[in-house]
Amino acid sequence: xxxxxxxxxxxxxxxxxxxxxxxxxxxxxxxxxxxxxxxxxxxxxxxxxxxxxxxxxxxxxxxxxxxxxxxxxxxxxxxxxxxxxxxxxxxxxxxxxxxxxxxxxxxxxxxxxxxxxxxxxxxxxxxxxxxxxxxxxxxxxxxxxxxxxxxxxxxxxxxxxxxxxxxxxxxxxxxxxxxxxxxxxxxxxxxxxxxxxxxxxxxxxxxxxxxxxxxxxxxxxxxxxxxxxxxxxxxxxxxxxxxxxxxxxxxxxxxxxxxxxxxxxxxxxxxxxxxxxxxx
Amino acid sequence: xxxxxxxxxxxxxxxxxxxxxxxxxxxxxxxxxxxxxxxxxxxxxxxxxxxxxxxxxxxxxxxxxxxxxxxxxxxxxxxxxxxxxxxxxxxxxxxxxxxxxxxxxxxxxxxxxxxxxxxxxxxxxxxxxxxxxxxxxxxxxxxxxxxxxxxxxxxxxxxxxxxxxxxxxxxxxxxxxxxxxxxxxxxxxxxxxxxxxxxxxxxxxxxxxxxxxxxxxxxxxxxxxxxxxxxxxxxxxxxxxxxxxxxxxxxxxxxxxxxxxxxxxxxxxxxxxxxxxxxxxxxxxxxxxxxxxxxxxxxxxxxxxxxxxxxxxxxxxxxxxxxxxxxxxxxxxxxxxxxxxxxxxxxxxxxxxxxxxxxxxxxxxxxxxxxxxxxxxxxxxxxxxxxxxxxxxxxxxxxxxxxxxxxxxxxxxxxxxxxxxxxxxxxxxxxxxxxxxxx
Ligand SMILES: Cc1cc2nc3c(=O)[nH]c(=O)nc-3n(C[C@H](O)[C@H](O)[C@H](O)COP(=O)(O)OP(=O)(O)OC[C@H]3O[C@@H](n4cnc5c(N)ncnc54)[C@H](O)[C@@H]3O)c2cc1C
Ligand SMILES: Cc1cc2nc3c(=O)[nH]c(=O)nc-3n(C[C@H](O)[C@H](O)[C@H](O)COP(=O)(O)OP(=O)(O)OC[C@H]3O[C@@H](n4cnc5c(N)ncnc54)[C@H](O)[C@@H]3O)c2cc1C
Numbered sequence: 001x002x003x004x005x006x007x008x009x010x011x012x013x014x015x016x017x018x019x020x021x022x023x024x025x026x027x028x029x030x031x032x033x034x035x036x037x038x039x040x041x042x043x044x045x046x047x048x049x050x051x052x053x054x055x056x057x058x059x060x061x062x063x064x065x066x067x068x069x070x071x072x073x074x075x076x077x078x079x080x081x082x083x084x085x086x087x088x089x090x091x092x093x094x095x096x097x098x099x100x101x102x103x104x105x106x107x108x109x110x111x112x113x114x115x116x117x118x119x120x121x122x123x124x125x126x127x128x129x130x131x132x133x134x135x136x137x138x139x140x141x142x143x144x145x146x147x148x149x150x151x152x153x154x155x156x157x158x159x160x161x162x163x164x165x166x167x168x169x170x171x172x173x174x175x176x177x178x179x180x181x182x183x184x185x186x187x188x189x190x191x192x193x194x195x196x197x198x199x200x201x202x203x204x205x206x207x208x209x210x211x212x213x214x215x216x217x218x219x220x221x222x223x224x225x226x227x228x229x230x231x232x233x234x235x236x237x238x239x240x241x242x243x244x245x246x247x248x249x250x251x252x253x254x255x256x257x258x259x260x261x262x263x264x265x266x267x268x269x270x271x272x273x274x275x276x277x278x279x280x
Numbered sequence: 281x282x283x284x285x286x287x288x289x290x291x292x293x294x295x296x297x298x299x300x301x302x303x304x305x306x307x308x309x310x311x312x313x314x315x316x317x318x319x320x321x322x323x324x325x326x327x328x329x330x331x332x333x334x335x336x337x338x339x340x341x342x343x344x345x346x347x348x349x350x351x352x353x354x355x356x357x358x359x360x361x362x363x364x365x366x367x368x369x370x371x372x373x374x375x376x377x378x379x380x381x382x383x384x385x386x387x388x389x390x391x392x393x394x395x396x397x398x399x400x401x402x403x404x405x406x407x408x409x410x411x412x413x414x415x416x417x418x419x420x421x422x423x424x425x426x427x428x429x430x431x432x433x434x435x436x437x438x439x440x441x442x443x444x445x446x447x448x449x450x451x452x453x454x455x456x457x458x459x460x461x462x463x464x465x466x467x468x469x470x471x472x473x474x475x476x477x478x479x480x481x482x483x484x485x486x487x488x489x490x491x492x493x494x495x496x497x498x499x500x501x502x503x504x505x506x507x508x509x510x511x512x513x514x515x516x517x518x519x520x521x522x523x524x525x526x527x528x529x530x531x532x533x534x535x536x537x538x539x540x541x542x543x544x545x546x547x548x549x550x551x552x553x554x555x556x557x558x559x560x561x562x563x564x565x566x567x568x569x570x571x572x573x574x575x576x577x578x579x580x581x582x583x584x585x586x587x588x589x590x591x592x593x594x595x596x597x598x599x600x601x602x603x604x605x606x607x608x609x610x611x612x613x614x615x616x617x618x619x620x621x622x623x624x625x626x627x628x629x630x631x632x633x634x635x636x637x638x639x640x641x642x643x644x645x646x647x648x649x650x651x652x653x654x655x656x657x658x659x660x661x662x663x664x665x666x667x668x669x670x671x672x673x674x675x676x677x678x679x680x681x682x683x684x685x686x687x688x689x690x691x692x693x694x695x696x697x698x699x700x701x702x703x704x705x706x707x708x709x710x711x712x713x714x715x716x717x718x719x
Binding site for chain 2: 195
């Protein structure tokens with residue numbers, strides 16, 4: 001089975017700050033990481049390969065520093081990686097991103113070997129639209145199942161997938177080729193292994209494709225190919241903390257203190273009324 | 281997998297170095313330069329990412345490895361001012377020394393260690409990050425490689441550069457679990473401030489820096505001290521606290537807050553806070569360091585196919601209020617690399633041939649300093665030095681500077697304060713004399 005996993009190189013949003021003037025993310029100087037939601041998808045692909053053989057190829061549309069992230073995923077045991085990178089791809093919204101990714105997947109099918117399954121993470125930590133997977137599936141005209149918690153091979157041409165939703169579970173048999181996105185809690189990604197990492201470093205297993213390779217119409221990619229318009233961004237100002245600490249010996253005193261604080265605070269009182277009613 | 285990376289075989293190296301801190305990267309750099317195939321393994325993401333320190337490195341021992349240091353290294357400021365303060369409540373007594381030469385510089389440790397690792401890589405060492413080593417593998421009394429997860433790589437020599445928390449060495453039985461009284465916890469905040477304000481407030485020229493050590497009740501009576509280092513556009517402030525004594529203080533209820541609150545106490549202390557007025561706290565962190573001096577040095581720094589360098593080897597001089605671990609880490613790694621090169625030329629990495637490393641260390645300044653400061657551990661066992669002495673010093677100063685209409689002489693002032701503190705002058709003189717001789 002040849003499995004492609006889409007992996008996004010994202011700024012570590014825990015370290016990102018908002019520019020108070022423009023309302024946009026300050027990405028400068030923020031270290032990037034592999035989108036944590038994508039690692040369970042890599043894990044799912046590696047487990048499938050362990051059972052039925054084949055190849056795991058990671059693909060990412062990203063600027064060149066993403067090589068660090070691809071090395072990590074290769075270090076987990078993926079067989080090769082394709083970095084799709086070009087200035088004309090910059091500024092893409094989900095539509096343009098999915099277009100480029102789907103064309104890269106078709107190129108993998110044509111030149112490396114037929115792709116049977118495409119796995120994605122559930123969402124990203126920097127935009128979290130969950131649009132990319134569905135859009136890739138439509139560009140490829142393949143079936144798409146999302147929020148998948150387990151995936152089992154079923155012969156050569158199908159997989160059995162389970163979706164764990166809030167109130168019920170579902171099971172599908174999906175014919176291949178297909179696109180599947182994996183829920184973040186579905187499985188624990190394995191750590192990097194020394195041998196895989198050594199191989200990733202020593203053997204050139206990261207292929208780079210630019211638009212000279214993909215030959216896409218520049219009007220359909222990057223900023224130019226992105227119909228999404230950001231109408232407005234709202235910066236939620238940080239609420240200054242009161243920095244009060246109360247340390248009574250008796251926990252009952254602590255409870256009394258905290259309730260008094262909540263009642264004294266106008267905004268909190270409203271919230272509390274909503275919960276306990278007028279008894280307050 | 282038949283195709284290797286050409287130069288490298290996938291599972292066999294001449295040297296495997298565990299840990300890409302200052303000592304590991306130095307050893308990897310020198311050995312790669314001497315033609316060894318070196319694998320440098322680091323568990324953090326990127327070399328240096330897990331490191332935290334105060335902030336001052338002595339340059340000369342580093343120049344011995346990298347003559348290009350002054351031009352290439354990420355040097356933030358050359359230390360031109362050394363300050364020591366003793367604080368007690370709102371009182372503070374400060375001593376300042378102005379240096380002329382380029383003796384020591386400040387730099388964030390992740391940056392400095394990152395530079396050293398880059399040097400090792402460009403000399404040909406292979407650095408793999410995010411790879412934790414689980415075990416140094418010993419077969420028939422000889423270190424033969426390392427294991428990470430299920431993977432093994434073999435090496436003619438393994439260098440243990442894992443730092444002060446030497447789990448691998450303990451597993452091998454080459455070091456005992458240290459007493460908590462031989463370890464200290466460093467807690468630190470990084471404050472960001474316009475470089476011009478840093479220079480104005482501390483009275484510095486553009487590339488000049490200040491190193492400031494603080495003794496007194498900012499540690500809540502726990503043996504240890506505080507530090508302030510100016511970087512290019514940040515100021516690092518923090519405390520180093522003896523872990524054994526901190527645990528006792530917590531038990532007795534003297535230390536009620538999280539230790540980070542003590543750093544907050546330093547940041548907001550009336551004597552200090554105006555130096556970093558309006559600065560933002562952009563980072564905070566903690567890391568363990570060594571306080572045991574010679575007691576922390578393992579019985580042997582070498583065995584068949586194995587050398588121990590840097591903090592893991594106890595190559596850190598802690599004078600009680602200042603920590604010197606980077607130049608000593610670099611020096612011990614340099615000596616280890618020399619010994620390995622000599623052993624190769626003598627035909628093998630046997631115990632006998634590697635013994636030269638320990639001899640080199642014994643002849644070096646590190647050992648001399650370790651011996652000289654070995655009495656420090658004794659001071660740490662005695663909180664007297666950290667509570668009575670600062671209070672006495674600041675009291676004595678108050679007698680000198682706050683009008684008392686009696687114009688006491690210095691000795692008189694100390695004596696009078698000592699009486700108020702109920703300390704016998706003799707006991708005091710004995711203690712201070714012993715400390716001064718050792719520091
Ligand atoms: C309103 C809005 C405006 C935006 N404007 C801009 C802009 O002007 N400039 C700009 O640069 N970005 C912009 N973005 C961000 C950009 O649209 C997305 O980051 C990107 O298209 C991926 O979408 P996502 O992060 O929501 O991924 P999701 O759809 O949440 O990702 C789902 C999965 O798809 C896969 N995936 C996603 N992206 C990639 C990738 N690049 N390579 C491989 N696999 C991938 C991963 O497996 C991931 O888990 C904007 C986003 C929004 C919501
Ligand atoms: C609060 C504080 C302040 C200090 N201030 C100063 C100062 O001002 N000046 C000074 O000279 N020194 C100072 N030091 C000491 C100095 O930081 C250390 O002595 C120095 O970093 C030691 O270098 P090292 O390479 O031996 O070990 P470390 O710097 O600890 O490096 C060890 C490396 O090994 C990695 N590692 C550990 N175990 C494994 C494993 N199993 N597998 C893979 N990798 C592993 C770690 O992630 C780390 O990167 C200070 C220390 C502290 C804690």
